[in-house]
Amino acid sequence: MTIMTWTPSLDVGVSKMNDEHQGLLKLMNDLHDAHQAGKRGFEVLKILDALGAATVKHFADEEVYMESVNYPKLKTHKLIHQDLLKKFGTFSEAIHAKNGEIGDDFFTFLKLWLSAHIKGIDMEYSPSHLAQTAPKKFA
Ligand SMILES: [Fe+2]
Ligand SMILES: [Fe+2]
Structure with missing residues (x-):
């Protein structure tokens, strides 16, 4: 059973970012499926580690994109990414220590x-949001 499916409400208007978000979603669903199927150990941990690596890459790519469009809230967004990575790391360590046993709180964290x-x-x-909030030029 998937924990979450892609919907247009997740469309950020940047195809590379949408692709990466869909990739993360797939890994989360794969992880959930493996967990539900009763798998533990390497079969679970390899998906968890792939999700971790994809997340690190995605955050870096997203930050490069935001920089390229002079996104005004880049600094705050970076801090939020750092915090998510820290939380992910804590969960990941605990799951590794339990040889792939995952608690519901981790899936709640991923969904949220x-x-x-x-x-x-x-x-x-998203380009449409930025266009709406751009400061108006004085004539
Ligand atoms: Fe993102
Ligand atoms: Fe982000």
Whole structure:
């Protein structure tokens, strides 16, 4: 069972970022499927580590993109990414220590991260949102 499916409400208007978000979503669903199927150990940990690596790459790519469009809230967004990575790291260490046993709190964290972060924080760099909030030029 998937924990979350892609919907147009997650569309941030930047195709590379949408592709990466979909990749993260797939890994989260794969992880959930493996967990639900009763898998533990390497089969779970390899997906967890792939999700971690994809997340690090995505945050870096997203920060490069935001820089390229002079996104005004880049600094805050970077801090939020750092905080998410820290939390992910703490969960990941605990899951490794338990040889791939995952608690529901980790899936709750992942779901919240995807929905709240993409819809609330990432959405603010979407070209349509930036166009709406750009300061008006005085004539
Ligand atoms: Fe982000
Ligand atoms: Fe993102």
